[in-house]
Each structure stands twice: as structure tokens, then as C-alpha cells.
Amino acid sequence: MRREIFTEEHEAFRDMVRSFIAKEVTPHHEQWERDGVVSRDVWLAAGRQGLLGIDVDERYGGGGNTDFRYYLILDEELARAGAHGPGFAVHNDINGSYLIRLCTEEQKQRWLPGYCSGEIITAIAMTEPSAGSDLQGIKTTAVRDGDDYILNGSKTFISNGILADLVIVVAKTDPSAGAKGVSLLIVERGMTGFERGRNLDKVGLHAQDTAELFFDDVRVPSANLLGEEGMGFIYLMQNLARERLSIGAAAVAGAEAAFERTLEYCKTREAFGRPIGKFQHNRFTLAEMKTELTVARAFTDKCVLADAAGELTAEEAAMLKYWNTELLKTVVDRCVQLYGGYGYMTEYPIAKAYQDARIHTIFGGTTEIMKEIIGRSLGV
Ligand SMILES: Cc1cc2nc3c(=O)[nH]c(=O)nc-3n(C[C@H](O)[C@H](O)[C@H](O)COP(=O)(O)OP(=O)(O)OC[C@H]3O[C@@H](n4cnc5c(N)ncnc54)[C@H](O)[C@@H]3O)c2cc1C
Known part of the structure; x- marks a missing residue:
């Protein structure tokens, strides 16, 4: 289409x-x-x-x-x-x-x-070792001291974490105020007490730096407060729809690319004297993937237009993220199967796509959290 x-x-x-x-x-x-x-x-x-x-x-x-x-x-x-x-x-x-x-x-x-x-280069640090989906459970604190905040805590799984020169850190400026006590602070490279942990060893996304960050009595000037104190949670919620649109759009594009590559492979790889795509099971597998991708593409583009019109809702963004990332996961898995043993060799792009795909249903909010958002909007 x-x-x-x-x-x-x-x-x-x-x-x-x-x-x-x-x-x-x-x-x-x-x-x-x-x-x-x-x-x-x-x-x-x-x-x-x-x-x-x-x-x-x-x-x-x-x-x-x-x-x-x-x-x-x-x-x-x-x-x-x-x-x-x-x-x-x-x-x-x-x-x-x-x-x-x-x-x-x-x-x-x-x-x-x-x-x-x-x-x-920038990063955003929400997730902590003991709080990912449950963001309100973060323990990092920023206590006001004169013109500064004293920042203490740690973050993990932070994308761009090694390269980042500027990190948007989510911290509690008023731990007794729940969601209303969360603020965003900008921590800059070189601030005393700001240390990076190791570059984390991941299943996929091997070229992407993902790091732990540590804050030990980091003196962050109040001039580095982003927006208003106590508004951090609301700012996060306002931005998450866009984040999920990006992840969902990239997921379906990645799945389409994996499919197209695999379709070519099925036309050229032969077994039992004919291209493997000619076996009915494989042809049906390809037909199913093509259909699922076409449907996902239609919804994705509708979401892109809704976003451009300022109308994309949090629930729709959650549906897109949930659907497209789960689809990416199943498509690359089926593609690996169609490649046979070659699909398991990392020198083949399809094997890398398989490794890289896995995280998409987890970061930016897990599939389960997406379903929570959608489910809550149904009044149940
Ligand atoms: C490669 C990578 C890059 C990342 N980049 C960043 C980044 O740049 N910045 C950042 O802040 N974070 C980042 N993250 C963190 C990511 O967003 C979190 O890992 C994710 O939100 C899940 O949190 P968690 O790992 O603590 O899992 P948990 O919250 O502990 O969840 C564990 C399991 O429990 C399920 N679960 C939790 N709550 C519920 C519930 N209410 N109902 C049903 N099931 C539930 C989850 O779905 C999951 O299956 C990154 C992670 C990775 C791996």
C-alpha cells in the first residue's frame, strides 16, 4: 500500500x-x-x-x-x-x-x-535498580541547599549513558509528596560526585552504550532545574506518548526490513529442488507476516497523523508501542526460522535483528504496562 x-x-x-x-x-x-x-x-x-x-x-x-x-x-x-x-x-x-x-x-x-x-549528547535517567515500571518508587533524592540541590542516588540501563554530556535526571525533591514531589534536574559531565558505572553488556544493541549512573552528593545548581519543582512526573507523562510513537514506528520499520530481507532469501535458498518460499507452510508464513505488517503500518501511519494534529492519546500511543514491538519480536523470530541455521549466525543481519528486537517490548514501558494504560482507559 x-x-x-x-x-x-x-x-x-x-x-x-x-x-x-x-x-x-x-x-x-x-x-x-x-x-x-x-x-x-x-x-x-x-x-x-x-x-x-x-x-x-x-x-x-x-x-x-x-x-x-x-x-x-x-x-x-x-x-x-x-x-x-x-x-x-x-x-x-x-x-x-x-x-x-x-x-x-x-x-x-x-x-x-x-x-x-x-x-x-543527552540522556534521560528515570530507571533505578529497584524501580523501572513503578517510577513513583524511585529513591534518588535532590535536597535543596541554598542555591543548589544535593543529588544522591543511582540510575541504571541509561541509553547514551557513557557518551552523555547532559543527563535529565528524575529525582525526588519532596519524598513525602508522592508524584507531586518529583522534579527533573540537568546533571552535566564533570560535576563532582557524578560517576558512570560500566557500559552494560546486553543481549543486543551492541553498538549502543547503556550505563549505570551514580550520584554521590552532587551539587546541582538550581539553575539546572528543568521546568518547575514538583512537576517532573507530569512532564514525564506528557512526553511518554511521543516516546512510544517513536519506538512503535521504528519497530514496524525494522520488522518490514527483516521481512523484505527474508522474502528475498526464501526466493533464492533452495531445498528439495525448489526455493524454500515455494513450500506452502513457508508461503503461508510469509503471507501472514505481510498481512500483519500491512495492518500495523496502517495503524502506525494513522497514529503519526494523529500526533501531527496534536490528537494522539496516551492510550493510542500505548497500543501502537504494544502492538508493533510484539509484532517485531514475532516477525524476526519467524524470519530466523526461515533462514535455518544461517539465521543463528551473527554475521547475518537477520540474527542481529533478532538480538536487537528483544528489548523493544521492555524499554519505553513494557508491554504489560502498555496494557495497563489501555485497560485503565476502558474503565476496568
Ligand atoms: C537497553 C535498555 C535501554 C534503556 N534505556 C533507558 C533510558 O534511557 N532511560 C531510562 O530511564 N530507562 C531506560 N531503560 C529502562 C527500561 O525503561 C526499564 O527496564 C523498563 O521500563 C522496565 O523496568 P524494569 O526493568 O525495572 O522492570 P520491572 O518494572 O521490574 O518489571 C519486571 C516485569 O514485571 C512486569 N510488571 C511490572 N509492573 C507491572 C504491572 N503493574 N502489571 C503487570 N506487570 C508488571 C513488567 O512488565 C516486567 O515484565 C532501558 C532499558 C534497557 C534494557
Whole structure:
């Protein structure tokens, strides 16, 4: 089916993104997988190419274009290329929304130019060793002391955690006030008492740095408070729909790419004297996947348009994230089966896709939490 949500400008942008990935990402990705982290150069290259801070005002070096579809095109193309290393989606789609919406003028001038150029890489730190889904259970505290906050606690599983120069940290400024006592603080590289743990060893996403962060009496100036004190939980809830739209859109793009690759394989790989795709079981498997992907694509694009119109609800974003990430998981699993033993060899992209897919039903809110959000909206 022809997609109807993009204009000629979007398609020209997609071509540019493809060239960028072919030149700046794909040739280096295997090395980054071995390193467990991408180079800072690819961030700077993305900055030069105008791929960071597309929605940031031009006064701060951004693209001045608030159409979220540009980010989704970047997400789709990275997913299609199997290039999970560069954490651009966390930076652009998630963290940028906080910075643009909540920064004071002084903060914007301080951070946004570097954010757009790729010199300031960002992360967001919500999850803690004892609290992931249950965000209200976080233990990190920020206690006011004169003009500063004294930050104590630890975070884990933080994407861009090794490279990050600026981390949006979720902390309790009033532990007795429940959700109303949560605030967002910006912690910067080099602040005394801010340490990184190891780059975590993961099942997939090997080129993506994911780290533990430790805060030991870090003195964070109140000038680094993001938005209003006590509003952190509300800010998080307001941004999560976009985060889930990004993850869902990338998931279906990744699943489509895995499917297309596998379809080609089924046409060329022979067994018992004919291409394996000619066996009815395999043809039905391919037909089922194609149908499921086509249906998911239709809903995804509808959600993209709803978001562009400012109408995407938290429940719809949760449905998209739940459906597309579960679909990605089953599609890559079936594709591996169709590849036979080669599907288990990491030199084959389908094997990497299998490893990389697994996390999608967990991060950004698990499938179970998505179902909770949807279920609650049904009044049950
Ligand atoms: C590679 C990677 C990157 C990540 N990036 C970031 C990041 O950049 N920033 C960040 O803050 N976090 C990040 N995370 C953390 C991620 O968002 C959490 O792992 C996720 O939200 C789940 O939290 P948890 O791991 O504590 O699991 P838990 O919350 O302990 O959940 C364990 C299981 O219990 C289920 N469960 C929990 N509550 C309920 C419930 N009410 N009903 C039914 N089932 C329930 C869950 O669905 C899950 O199956 C990342 C994680 C990974 C692995």
C-alpha cells in the first residue's frame, strides 16, 4: 500500500538520511558493535547534516521545523539499516521535547546550540535498580541547599549513558509528596560526585552504550532545574506518548526490513529442488507476516497523523508501542526460522535483528504496562 503521510519534502529528507547512513553509519557499525559504543564523530556528522535538533528554533542552531515526521523518518531509516548504535532517537525524539518545552531562555542559550551540533549528547535517567515500571518508587533524592540541590542516588540501563554530556535526571525533591514531589534536574559531565558505572553488556544493541549512573552528593545548581519543582512526573507523562510513537514506528520499520530481507532469501535458498518460499507452510508464513505488517503500518501511519494534529492519546500511543514491538519480536523470530541455521549466525543481519528486537517490548514501558494504560482507559 502506498503511504500517504509524507510530502515530497519528506521523501527528499529520507533520501538524504539514507545517504547519511550509508556514508557515516553503516561502514562503522561493526566496529561500534565491538566497541560497545558509537564514536562522537557520528554525532558531530549528524549535527552538521542537520539531523539533530530539527525542531529547535534556528536561533539556537536548530532546524526550526516542528514536524515530528522528520524524526520518524530518521528512526525508520536507522531501523531499516539495522543501525541501532547512534542514540539519536533518545536525543531528538525524547530529550529534545523536554529541553525545548521546559528550558528557560538562559538554559536554551547554554545547551541548545551544542545539542544541535552534536557536541552535547543527552540522556534521560528515570530507571533505578529497584524501580523501572513503578517510577513513583524511585529513591534518588535532590535536597535543596541554598542555591543548589544535593543529588544522591543511582540510575541504571541509561541509553547514551557513557557518551552523555547532559543527563535529565528524575529525582525526588519532596519524598513525602508522592508524584507531586518529583522534579527533573540537568546533571552535566564533570560535576563532582557524578560517576558512570560500566557500559552494560546486553543481549543486543551492541553498538549502543547503556550505563549505570551514580550520584554521590552532587551539587546541582538550581539553575539546572528543568521546568518547575514538583512537576517532573507530569512532564514525564506528557512526553511518554511521543516516546512510544517513536519506538512503535521504528519497530514496524525494522520488522518490514527483516521481512523484505527474508522474502528475498526464501526466493533464492533452495531445498528439495525448489526455493524454500515455494513450500506452502513457508508461503503461508510469509503471507501472514505481510498481512500483519500491512495492518500495523496502517495503524502506525494513522497514529503519526494523529500526533501531527496534536490528537494522539496516551492510550493510542500505548497500543501502537504494544502492538508493533510484539509484532517485531514475532516477525524476526519467524524470519530466523526461515533462514535455518544461517539465521543463528551473527554475521547475518537477520540474527542481529533478532538480538536487537528483544528489548523493544521492555524499554519505553513494557508491554504489560502498555496494557495497563489501555485497560485503565476502558474503565476496568
Ligand atoms: C537497553 C535498555 C535501554 C534503556 N534505556 C533507558 C533510558 O534511557 N532511560 C531510562 O530511564 N530507562 C531506560 N531503560 C529502562 C527500561 O525503561 C526499564 O527496564 C523498563 O521500563 C522496565 O523496568 P524494569 O526493568 O525495572 O522492570 P520491572 O518494572 O521490574 O518489571 C519486571 C516485569 O514485571 C512486569 N510488571 C511490572 N509492573 C507491572 C504491572 N503493574 N502489571 C503487570 N506487570 C508488571 C513488567 O512488565 C516486567 O515484565 C532501558 C532499558 C534497557 C534494557
